[in-house]
Amino acid sequence: DAGVIQSPRHEVTEMGQEVTLRCKPISGHNSLFWYRQTMMRGLELLIYFNNNVPIDDSGMPEDRFSAKMPNASFSTLKIQPSEPRDSAVYFCASRQGLGGANVLTFGAGSRLTVL
Amino acid sequence: AQSVTQLDSQVPVFEEAPVELRCNYSSSVSVYLFWYVQYPNQGLQLLLKYLSGSTLVKGINGFEAEFNKSQTSFHLRKPSVHISDTAEYFCAVSRTFQGAQKLVFGQGTRLTINP
Numbered sequence: 001d002a003g004v005i006q007s008p009r010h011e012v013t014e015m016g017q018e019v020t021l022r023c024k025p026i027s028g029h030n031s032l033f034w035y036r037q038t039m040m041r042g043l044e045l046l047i048y049f050n051n052n053v054p055i056d057d058s059g060m061p062e063d064r065f066s067a068k069m070p071n072a073s074f075s076t077l078k079i080q081p082s083e084p085r086d087s088a089v090y091f092c093a094s095r096q097g098l099g100g101a102n103v104l105t106f107g108a109g110s111r112l113t114v115l
Numbered sequence: 116a117q118s119v120t121q122l123d124s125q126v127p128v129f130e131e132a133p134v135e136l137r138c139n140y141s142s143s144v145s146v147y148l149f150w151y152v153q154y155p156n157q158g159l160q161l162l163l164k165y166l167s168g169s170t171l172v173k174g175i176n177g178f179e180a181e182f183n184k185s186q187t188s189f190h191l192r193k194p195s196v197h198i199s200d201t202a203e204y205f206c207a208v209s210r211t212f213q214g215a216q217k218l219v220f221g222q223g224t225r226l227t228i229n230p
Contacts, residue, residue, distance in 0.1 A: 045217055100218075106159040
């Protein structure tokens with residue numbers, strides 16, 4: 001099992017550009033989470049999906065952020081247009097089942113720098 | 116609502132000394148509690164979890180945590196730390212939203228081991 005795979009690992013872009021982060025969850029996991037990590041705010045849950053359906057997007061900062069999960073093996077987090085304050089590490093995590101006892105497995109993260 | 120407070124943002128200790136990382140949660144219902152570790156430039160990994168039963172939970176790398184319902188605490192301990200334990204540690208609680216459970220993290224505690 002290759003674990004949760006995120007790409008790109010590092011992204012440097014200029015303000016105003018579109019950024020797309022990608023995630024492949026562990027096969028068989030039906031819940032997927034997007035987190036953002038910054039020094040100031042720590043780990044924030046942006047959005048999560050169950051069976052490809054968004055359940056809670058209350059953590060998405062604003063309309064510039066959007067997330068999709070077209071199938072069970074792929075999800076994207078898009079920022080358009082990007083701003084310097086979006087600079088952070090973005091983590092994707094997946095879990096089998098809806099229960100809180102089930103463990104989240106995290107990807108290695110995508111480090112985004114917006115100049 | 117469930118939330119998590121990690122009382123120390125940074126904890127420096129000497130190698131082979133014991134360490135305790137503190138975590139308090141707020142919840143009026145039964146909870147699932149977790150400790151995750153993040154090594155530099157990596158994603159989060161599960162250290163241990165409390166679901167039910169024995170209040171003393173043992174995890175990987177010699178860590179253990181004790182669930183204390185009366186004090187709403189879930190402190191992490193290790194009797195003798197190594198340089199390799201240098202990392203950031205996150206306490207987390209499961210929170211129910213629309214029938215599914217998501218993980219809410221504390222702000223993290225950076226553990227630094229000095230030789």
